[in-house]
Amino acid sequence: MVGIVTYGVYIPRYRIRIEEIARVWGANAGDISGGLGVREKSVPDVDEDTITISVEAARNALARRPIDVEALGAVYVGSESHPYAVKPTACTVGEAIGATPHMTAADYEFACKAGTAGVQTCMGLVQSGMMRYGMAIGADVAQGAPGDALEYTAAAGGAAFILGTDDPIAEINHTCSFTTDTPDFWRREGQAFPRHGGRFTGEPGYFKHVQGAALQMLEDVGTKPSDYAFAVFHQPNAKFPQRVAGMLGFSMEQIKPGLVVPRLGNTYSGSSLIGLAATLDIAEPGDRIFVTSFGSGAGSDAFDIEVTDAIRSGVFAREAAPSVEQLLANPVYVDYAKYARHKGKIVMQ
Protein backbone atom coordinates (compact mmCIF):
# COMPACT_ATOMS: atom_id res chain seq x y z
CA MET A 1 0.00 0.00 0.00
CA VAL A 2 1.14 3.56 -0.69
CA GLY A 3 2.42 5.48 2.27
CA ILE A 4 4.99 7.88 3.67
CA VAL A 5 8.48 6.52 3.08
CA THR A 6 10.22 9.39 4.87
CA TYR A 7 9.65 13.01 5.84
CA GLY A 8 11.64 16.10 6.77
CA VAL A 9 10.95 19.59 8.08
CA TYR A 10 12.71 22.94 8.04
CA ILE A 11 11.88 25.97 10.17
CA PRO A 12 13.97 29.18 10.14
CA ARG A 13 15.54 30.01 13.53
CA TYR A 14 14.19 33.56 13.85
CA ARG A 15 11.00 34.42 15.76
CA ILE A 16 9.00 37.54 16.46
CA ARG A 17 6.65 37.75 19.42
CA ILE A 18 3.02 38.74 18.82
CA GLU A 19 3.35 41.48 21.45
CA GLU A 20 6.17 43.08 19.40
CA ILE A 21 3.95 43.28 16.29
CA ALA A 22 1.06 44.63 18.40
CA ARG A 23 3.38 47.25 19.94
CA VAL A 24 4.16 48.70 16.51
CA TRP A 25 0.50 48.98 15.50
CA GLY A 26 -0.77 50.14 18.89
CA ALA A 27 -2.93 47.04 19.29
CA ASN A 28 -3.70 45.15 22.47
CA ALA A 29 -1.17 42.31 22.50
CA GLY A 30 -3.00 40.33 25.17
CA ASP A 31 -6.27 40.38 23.25
CA ILE A 32 -4.62 39.37 19.97
CA SER A 33 -2.36 36.68 21.39
CA GLY A 34 -5.18 35.32 23.54
CA GLY A 35 -7.66 35.44 20.69
CA LEU A 36 -5.37 33.60 18.28
CA GLY A 37 -3.68 31.33 20.82
CA VAL A 38 -0.36 32.23 19.17
CA ARG A 39 2.61 33.60 21.14
CA GLU A 40 5.22 33.98 18.41
CA LYS A 41 5.86 33.16 14.76
CA SER A 42 8.86 32.11 12.69
CA VAL A 43 10.64 34.63 10.47
CA PRO A 44 12.86 33.73 7.50
CA ASP A 45 16.46 34.92 7.31
CA VAL A 46 17.26 37.57 4.68
CA ASP A 47 18.42 34.84 2.28
CA GLU A 48 15.68 32.29 2.93
CA ASP A 49 12.58 31.78 0.82
CA THR A 50 10.24 28.99 -0.25
CA ILE A 51 12.94 27.42 -2.43
CA THR A 52 15.60 27.26 0.30
CA ILE A 53 13.09 26.02 2.89
CA SER A 54 11.87 23.33 0.47
CA VAL A 55 15.41 22.16 -0.27
CA GLU A 56 16.34 21.93 3.42
CA ALA A 57 13.12 20.02 4.23
CA ALA A 58 13.75 17.63 1.29
CA ARG A 59 17.34 17.04 2.40
CA ASN A 60 16.16 16.34 5.94
CA ALA A 61 13.74 13.75 4.54
CA LEU A 62 16.58 12.08 2.64
CA ALA A 63 18.82 12.16 5.73
CA ARG A 64 16.29 9.97 7.53
CA ARG A 65 16.12 7.51 4.67
CA PRO A 66 18.60 7.77 1.79
CA ILE A 67 16.36 6.41 -0.95
CA ASP A 68 17.61 6.07 -4.51
CA VAL A 69 16.88 9.62 -5.72
CA GLU A 70 17.03 8.46 -9.32
CA ALA A 71 13.84 6.52 -8.57
CA LEU A 72 12.16 9.75 -7.43
CA GLY A 73 9.77 10.35 -10.31
CA ALA A 74 8.09 13.55 -9.18
CA VAL A 75 8.64 16.65 -7.10
CA TYR A 76 5.65 18.86 -6.31
CA VAL A 77 6.02 21.99 -4.21
CA GLY A 78 2.89 23.58 -2.81
CA SER A 79 3.20 27.21 -1.76
CA GLU A 80 1.60 30.61 -2.14
CA SER A 81 4.99 32.33 -1.96
CA HIS A 82 6.96 30.75 -4.80
CA PRO A 83 9.89 33.14 -5.46
CA TYR A 84 9.14 33.17 -9.18
CA ALA A 85 5.76 33.82 -10.77
CA VAL A 86 7.03 31.75 -13.71
CA LYS A 87 9.84 29.22 -13.08
CA PRO A 88 9.15 26.23 -10.87
CA THR A 89 10.42 25.96 -7.32
CA ALA A 90 10.24 22.18 -7.80
CA CYS A 91 12.99 22.20 -10.48
CA THR A 92 15.49 23.83 -8.12
CA VAL A 93 14.52 21.36 -5.37
CA GLY A 94 14.97 18.43 -7.75
CA GLU A 95 18.39 19.71 -8.82
CA ALA A 96 19.51 20.38 -5.24
CA ILE A 97 18.73 16.83 -4.12
CA GLY A 98 20.24 15.26 -7.25
CA ALA A 99 16.95 13.85 -8.55
CA THR A 100 17.03 15.56 -11.97
CA PRO A 101 16.66 15.04 -14.91
CA HIS A 102 14.43 11.95 -15.12
CA MET A 103 11.52 13.25 -13.07
CA THR A 104 8.46 15.40 -13.46
CA ALA A 105 8.07 18.60 -11.45
CA ALA A 106 5.47 21.28 -10.87
CA ASP A 107 4.47 23.95 -8.41
CA TYR A 108 1.09 23.90 -6.76
CA GLU A 109 -0.90 26.75 -5.28
CA PHE A 110 -4.02 26.33 -3.17
CA ALA A 111 -3.57 28.76 -0.28
CA CYS A 112 -2.71 26.65 2.80
CA LYS A 113 -3.45 23.20 1.36
CA ALA A 114 -1.20 23.07 -1.72
CA GLY A 115 1.16 20.71 0.12
CA THR A 116 -1.49 18.07 0.82
CA ALA A 117 -2.69 18.40 -2.80
CA GLY A 118 0.85 17.38 -3.76
CA VAL A 119 0.66 14.39 -1.40
CA GLN A 120 -2.52 13.23 -3.14
CA THR A 121 -0.91 13.61 -6.57
CA CYS A 122 2.10 11.55 -5.50
CA MET A 123 -0.17 8.90 -4.00
CA GLY A 124 -1.87 8.47 -7.36
CA LEU A 125 1.36 8.36 -9.35
CA VAL A 126 2.96 5.83 -7.01
CA GLN A 127 -0.10 3.63 -6.52
CA SER A 128 -0.71 3.46 -10.27
CA GLY A 129 2.82 2.16 -10.76
CA MET A 130 3.94 5.16 -12.84
CA MET A 131 6.86 5.76 -10.49
CA ARG A 132 8.53 4.31 -7.43
CA TYR A 133 8.70 7.48 -5.33
CA GLY A 134 7.14 10.92 -5.43
CA MET A 135 7.94 13.91 -3.24
CA ALA A 136 5.38 16.44 -2.03
CA ILE A 137 6.45 19.59 -0.24
CA GLY A 138 4.39 22.26 1.47
CA ALA A 139 6.42 25.39 2.23
CA ASP A 140 5.85 29.10 2.60
CA VAL A 141 7.31 32.39 3.68
CA ALA A 142 3.80 33.60 4.29
CA GLN A 143 2.84 37.19 3.53
CA GLY A 144 0.78 39.50 5.68
CA ALA A 145 0.33 43.19 4.91
CA PRO A 146 1.76 45.54 7.56
CA GLY A 147 -0.86 46.03 10.27
CA ASP A 148 -3.22 43.43 8.80
CA ALA A 149 -4.60 40.67 11.03
CA LEU A 150 -2.67 38.11 8.97
CA GLU A 151 0.64 39.68 9.97
CA TYR A 152 0.32 38.31 13.49
CA THR A 153 0.49 34.70 12.28
CA ALA A 154 1.99 34.56 8.74
CA ALA A 155 5.11 32.45 9.32
CA ALA A 156 7.87 30.58 7.49
CA GLY A 157 8.59 26.86 7.30
CA GLY A 158 7.99 23.72 5.29
CA ALA A 159 7.77 19.95 5.27
CA ALA A 160 8.69 17.36 2.64
CA PHE A 161 7.09 13.93 2.36
CA ILE A 162 8.30 11.15 0.08
CA LEU A 163 5.53 8.76 -0.94
CA GLY A 164 6.12 5.19 -2.04
CA THR A 165 5.11 1.59 -1.57
CA ASP A 166 8.48 0.23 -0.38
CA ASP A 167 8.19 -0.40 3.33
CA PRO A 168 6.48 2.90 4.24
CA ILE A 169 6.80 4.19 7.81
CA ALA A 170 3.11 5.10 7.64
CA GLU A 171 0.50 3.77 5.24
CA ILE A 172 -2.15 6.11 3.88
CA ASN A 173 -5.35 4.07 4.06
CA HIS A 174 -7.54 6.63 2.34
CA THR A 175 -7.79 10.24 1.22
CA CYS A 176 -10.72 12.41 0.20
CA SER A 177 -11.36 16.09 -0.42
CA PHE A 178 -14.05 18.75 -0.09
CA THR A 179 -13.84 21.76 -2.42
CA THR A 180 -16.03 24.78 -3.23
CA ASP A 181 -15.57 28.25 -4.76
CA THR A 182 -15.45 30.42 -1.64
CA PRO A 183 -14.01 33.98 -1.55
CA ASP A 184 -12.44 33.84 1.92
CA PHE A 185 -8.86 34.78 0.95
CA TRP A 186 -7.00 35.69 -2.23
CA ARG A 187 -4.04 37.46 -3.75
CA ARG A 188 -4.27 38.93 -7.22
CA GLU A 189 -1.42 38.64 -9.74
CA GLY A 190 1.27 41.24 -9.05
CA GLN A 191 0.01 42.08 -5.57
CA ALA A 192 2.50 41.83 -2.71
CA PHE A 193 0.02 40.84 -0.01
CA PRO A 194 -3.14 38.73 0.16
CA ARG A 195 -6.56 39.99 1.22
CA HIS A 196 -9.27 38.20 3.12
CA GLY A 197 -13.00 38.20 2.78
CA GLY A 198 -13.79 38.97 6.43
CA ARG A 199 -16.83 36.95 7.42
CA PHE A 200 -15.98 34.11 5.05
CA THR A 201 -12.89 33.16 7.07
CA GLY A 202 -14.54 31.10 9.81
CA GLU A 203 -17.79 29.22 9.27
CA PRO A 204 -18.13 29.38 5.44
CA GLY A 205 -14.40 28.81 4.96
CA TYR A 206 -12.43 26.81 7.51
CA PHE A 207 -15.15 25.03 9.45
CA LYS A 208 -17.37 24.07 6.52
CA HIS A 209 -14.52 22.57 4.49
CA VAL A 210 -12.56 20.90 7.28
CA GLN A 211 -15.75 19.29 8.57
CA GLY A 212 -16.86 18.41 5.04
CA ALA A 213 -13.67 16.47 4.31
CA ALA A 214 -13.33 15.00 7.81
CA LEU A 215 -16.91 13.70 7.99
CA GLN A 216 -16.56 12.25 4.48
CA MET A 217 -13.40 10.46 5.61
CA LEU A 218 -15.05 8.98 8.70
CA GLU A 219 -17.95 7.78 6.53
CA ASP A 220 -15.72 6.38 3.75
CA VAL A 221 -13.49 4.45 6.13
CA GLY A 222 -16.18 3.58 8.66
CA THR A 223 -14.25 4.90 11.65
CA LYS A 224 -14.99 7.18 14.59
CA PRO A 225 -12.69 9.81 16.15
CA SER A 226 -11.75 7.53 19.04
CA ASP A 227 -10.21 5.04 16.57
CA TYR A 228 -7.31 7.45 16.03
CA ALA A 229 -4.32 7.99 18.32
CA PHE A 230 -3.69 11.46 16.93
CA ALA A 231 -5.37 14.10 14.78
CA VAL A 232 -3.97 17.07 12.87
CA PHE A 233 -6.06 19.91 11.51
CA HIS A 234 -4.87 22.93 9.57
CA GLN A 235 -3.76 25.50 12.10
CA PRO A 236 -4.08 29.13 10.98
CA ASN A 237 -4.25 29.90 14.70
CA ALA A 238 -4.64 27.71 17.79
CA LYS A 239 -8.36 28.33 18.22
CA PHE A 240 -9.70 26.98 14.92
CA PRO A 241 -8.14 23.47 15.07
CA GLN A 242 -9.14 23.04 18.70
CA ARG A 243 -12.69 24.11 17.96
CA VAL A 244 -13.11 21.92 14.89
CA ALA A 245 -11.57 18.97 16.75
CA GLY A 246 -14.22 19.41 19.46
CA MET A 247 -17.00 19.73 16.88
CA LEU A 248 -15.93 16.46 15.22
CA GLY A 249 -15.44 14.58 18.49
CA PHE A 250 -11.63 14.53 18.73
CA SER A 251 -10.00 15.24 22.10
CA MET A 252 -7.36 17.82 22.96
CA GLU A 253 -4.93 14.96 23.74
CA GLN A 254 -5.28 13.68 20.17
CA ILE A 255 -4.37 17.02 18.56
CA LYS A 256 -1.77 18.14 21.11
CA PRO A 257 1.43 16.68 19.51
CA GLY A 258 0.66 18.26 16.12
CA LEU A 259 -0.56 21.62 17.41
CA VAL A 260 2.63 23.62 16.88
CA VAL A 261 1.04 26.93 15.84
CA PRO A 262 1.40 28.72 19.24
CA ARG A 263 5.21 28.66 18.86
CA LEU A 264 5.46 28.61 15.05
CA GLY A 265 2.64 30.66 13.57
CA ASN A 266 0.82 29.70 10.40
CA THR A 267 3.23 28.32 7.81
CA TYR A 268 0.40 28.21 5.25
CA SER A 269 1.19 25.33 2.84
CA GLY A 270 3.52 23.91 5.50
CA SER A 271 1.01 24.14 8.34
CA SER A 272 -0.85 20.82 8.43
CA LEU A 273 2.18 18.95 7.05
CA ILE A 274 4.45 20.27 9.83
CA GLY A 275 1.70 19.27 12.28
CA LEU A 276 1.74 15.77 10.77
CA ALA A 277 5.55 15.68 10.96
CA ALA A 278 5.49 16.70 14.64
CA THR A 279 3.03 13.85 15.24
CA LEU A 280 5.17 11.34 13.33
CA ASP A 281 8.14 12.49 15.45
CA ILE A 282 6.54 10.83 18.48
CA ALA A 283 4.26 8.19 16.89
CA GLU A 284 4.68 4.47 17.47
CA PRO A 285 3.87 1.51 15.21
CA GLY A 286 0.14 0.93 15.03
CA ASP A 287 -0.82 4.54 15.80
CA ARG A 288 -3.54 5.86 13.51
CA ILE A 289 -3.41 9.53 12.53
CA PHE A 290 -6.29 11.62 11.17
CA VAL A 291 -5.19 14.61 9.07
CA THR A 292 -7.31 17.35 7.49
CA SER A 293 -5.77 20.33 5.75
CA PHE A 294 -7.54 23.50 4.67
CA GLY A 295 -6.79 25.96 1.91
CA SER A 296 -8.70 29.15 1.32
CA GLY A 297 -10.54 29.46 -1.90
CA ALA A 298 -11.52 26.85 -0.57
CA GLY A 299 -10.94 23.18 0.11
CA SER A 300 -9.79 20.49 2.50
CA ASP A 301 -7.93 17.21 2.01
CA ALA A 302 -8.36 14.47 4.62
CA PHE A 303 -6.05 11.49 5.21
CA ASP A 304 -6.33 8.31 7.26
CA ILE A 305 -2.75 7.31 8.12
CA GLU A 306 -1.47 4.28 10.03
CA VAL A 307 2.10 4.11 11.36
CA THR A 308 3.93 0.87 10.56
CA ASP A 309 6.74 -1.10 12.20
CA ALA A 310 9.15 0.47 9.66
CA ILE A 311 9.26 3.69 11.71
CA ARG A 312 11.28 1.80 14.31
CA SER A 313 13.23 -0.41 11.88
CA GLY A 314 16.71 -0.18 10.38
CA VAL A 315 15.46 1.32 7.11
CA PHE A 316 14.44 4.59 8.76
CA ALA A 317 16.45 6.80 11.15
CA ARG A 318 14.05 9.27 12.74
CA GLU A 319 16.86 10.96 14.71
CA ALA A 320 19.01 11.51 11.57
CA ALA A 321 17.19 14.82 10.95
CA PRO A 322 15.92 17.40 13.44
CA SER A 323 12.46 16.87 14.91
CA VAL A 324 9.91 19.70 14.86
CA GLU A 325 10.55 20.18 18.60
CA GLN A 326 14.29 20.54 17.94
CA LEU A 327 13.62 23.03 15.14
CA LEU A 328 11.40 25.07 17.45
CA ALA A 329 13.99 25.10 20.26
CA ASN A 330 16.51 27.92 20.83
CA PRO A 331 14.95 30.58 18.61
CA VAL A 332 16.56 33.96 17.95
CA TYR A 333 14.06 36.73 18.62
CA VAL A 334 13.96 39.80 16.39
CA ASP A 335 12.20 43.13 16.82
CA TYR A 336 9.75 44.51 14.25
CA ALA A 337 12.41 46.55 12.45
CA LYS A 338 14.59 43.51 11.85
CA TYR A 339 11.52 41.44 10.96
CA ALA A 340 10.55 44.05 8.36
CA ARG A 341 14.06 43.89 6.91
CA HIS A 342 14.05 40.07 6.78
CA LYS A 343 10.65 40.07 5.06
CA GLY A 344 11.61 42.72 2.53
CA LYS A 345 8.99 45.11 3.85
CA ILE A 346 11.46 48.00 3.80
CA VAL A 347 11.72 49.59 0.38
CA MET A 348 15.38 50.05 -0.62
CA GLN A 349 16.46 52.60 -3.23
Next chain:
Amino acid sequence: MSVARFWRKQPQRYNLEGTRCETCGRRFFPPRTFCPDCRRDGKVVEHRFNGTGQVVTHTVIRTASEQFDAQTPYVLAIVQLDEGPRLTAQVICAPEEVYIGMQVKKAFRRIGAESASGPLYYGTKFVPVE
Protein backbone atom coordinates in the same frame (compact mmCIF):
# COMPACT_ATOMS: atom_id res chain seq x y z
CA MET B 1 27.27 37.33 -12.89
CA SER B 2 25.64 36.21 -16.12
CA VAL B 3 22.77 33.72 -16.19
CA ALA B 4 24.85 31.32 -18.29
CA ARG B 5 27.83 31.44 -15.94
CA PHE B 6 25.71 30.74 -12.89
CA TRP B 7 23.85 27.93 -14.63
CA ARG B 8 27.17 26.26 -15.52
CA LYS B 9 28.21 26.32 -11.84
CA GLN B 10 24.93 24.96 -10.46
CA PRO B 11 26.26 21.48 -9.61
CA GLN B 12 29.08 23.03 -7.57
CA ARG B 13 26.97 25.73 -5.96
CA TYR B 14 23.95 23.55 -5.13
CA ASN B 15 25.62 20.29 -4.19
CA LEU B 16 29.35 20.91 -3.74
CA GLU B 17 30.11 18.64 -6.66
CA GLY B 18 33.86 18.36 -7.14
CA THR B 19 36.21 15.61 -8.21
CA ARG B 20 38.64 13.14 -6.64
CA CYS B 21 41.61 11.20 -7.90
CA GLU B 22 41.02 7.48 -7.48
CA THR B 23 44.76 6.84 -7.67
CA CYS B 24 45.89 8.99 -4.72
CA GLY B 25 42.56 9.91 -3.09
CA ARG B 26 43.10 13.68 -3.33
CA ARG B 27 39.88 15.65 -3.66
CA PHE B 28 39.31 18.82 -5.62
CA PHE B 29 36.90 21.72 -5.21
CA PRO B 30 36.30 23.46 -7.55
CA PRO B 31 36.54 20.32 -9.67
CA ARG B 32 39.74 19.54 -11.58
CA THR B 33 39.88 17.12 -14.44
CA PHE B 34 43.59 16.36 -13.94
CA CYS B 35 45.45 15.27 -10.78
CA PRO B 36 48.61 17.39 -10.38
CA ASP B 37 50.22 14.69 -8.21
CA CYS B 38 49.51 11.54 -10.23
CA ARG B 39 49.51 13.27 -13.60
CA ARG B 40 48.96 10.67 -16.33
CA ASP B 41 48.55 7.89 -13.74
CA GLY B 42 45.66 9.71 -12.10
CA LYS B 43 42.03 8.74 -12.58
CA VAL B 44 39.79 11.69 -11.76
CA VAL B 45 36.09 11.02 -11.08
CA GLU B 46 33.16 13.08 -9.84
CA HIS B 47 32.80 13.48 -6.08
CA ARG B 48 30.02 15.09 -4.07
CA PHE B 49 31.28 16.61 -0.81
CA ASN B 50 29.20 16.02 2.31
CA GLY B 51 29.51 19.67 3.30
CA THR B 52 30.93 19.51 6.82
CA GLY B 53 34.04 21.42 7.75
CA GLN B 54 35.54 24.14 9.90
CA VAL B 55 36.33 27.83 9.65
CA VAL B 56 39.99 28.45 8.80
CA THR B 57 39.73 32.22 8.85
CA HIS B 58 37.00 34.80 8.49
CA THR B 59 36.12 38.43 7.95
CA VAL B 60 33.00 40.53 8.34
CA ILE B 61 31.70 42.35 5.27
CA ARG B 62 30.08 45.64 6.21
CA THR B 63 30.31 47.45 2.88
CA ALA B 64 29.31 45.15 0.05
CA SER B 65 28.64 45.40 -3.64
CA GLU B 66 25.07 46.28 -4.59
CA GLN B 67 24.02 42.65 -4.98
CA PHE B 68 24.96 41.78 -1.39
CA ASP B 69 24.22 45.14 0.23
CA ALA B 70 20.95 44.00 1.79
CA GLN B 71 22.75 41.22 3.68
CA THR B 72 25.40 43.32 5.48
CA PRO B 73 26.96 42.79 7.91
CA TYR B 74 27.71 39.19 6.99
CA VAL B 75 30.47 36.73 7.75
CA LEU B 76 32.67 35.56 4.90
CA ALA B 77 35.03 32.70 5.70
CA ILE B 78 37.48 30.25 4.26
CA VAL B 79 36.02 26.88 5.17
CA GLN B 80 38.12 23.74 5.11
CA LEU B 81 35.90 20.80 4.25
CA ASP B 82 36.46 17.66 6.33
CA GLU B 83 37.20 15.95 3.02
CA GLY B 84 40.08 18.29 2.23
CA PRO B 85 39.52 21.27 -0.06
CA ARG B 86 39.05 24.85 1.11
CA LEU B 87 36.48 27.27 -0.27
CA THR B 88 35.27 30.79 0.41
CA ALA B 89 31.67 31.06 1.53
CA GLN B 90 29.29 32.91 3.81
CA VAL B 91 28.76 31.59 7.33
CA ILE B 92 25.27 32.27 8.65
CA CYS B 93 25.78 33.63 12.14
CA ALA B 94 26.17 36.96 13.90
CA PRO B 95 29.59 38.59 13.31
CA GLU B 96 30.48 38.19 17.01
CA GLU B 97 29.70 34.46 16.98
CA VAL B 98 32.20 33.28 14.34
CA TYR B 99 35.63 31.99 15.40
CA ILE B 100 38.54 30.12 13.87
CA GLY B 101 37.93 26.40 14.22
CA MET B 102 34.12 26.75 14.29
CA GLN B 103 32.48 23.53 13.05
CA VAL B 104 30.09 24.22 10.19
CA LYS B 105 27.85 22.35 7.78
CA LYS B 106 26.35 23.25 4.42
CA ALA B 107 23.03 25.08 4.06
CA PHE B 108 21.02 25.92 0.94
CA ARG B 109 20.46 29.67 0.72
CA ARG B 110 19.77 32.42 -1.77
CA ILE B 111 23.09 33.87 -2.89
CA GLY B 112 21.76 36.89 -4.72
CA ALA B 113 19.40 38.32 -7.28
CA GLU B 114 20.02 40.11 -10.52
CA SER B 115 17.73 43.16 -10.17
CA ALA B 116 14.05 43.03 -9.20
CA SER B 117 13.07 41.19 -12.38
CA GLY B 118 16.25 39.17 -13.01
CA PRO B 119 17.10 35.61 -12.01
CA LEU B 120 17.58 34.46 -8.43
CA TYR B 121 20.81 32.68 -7.60
CA TYR B 122 20.94 29.89 -5.02
CA GLY B 123 23.82 27.96 -3.57
CA THR B 124 25.71 26.72 -0.56
CA LYS B 125 26.48 28.73 2.54
CA PHE B 126 27.50 27.32 5.91
CA VAL B 127 25.80 27.31 9.31
CA PRO B 128 27.36 26.49 12.70
CA VAL B 129 26.96 22.87 13.84
CA GLU B 130 24.97 23.05 17.07
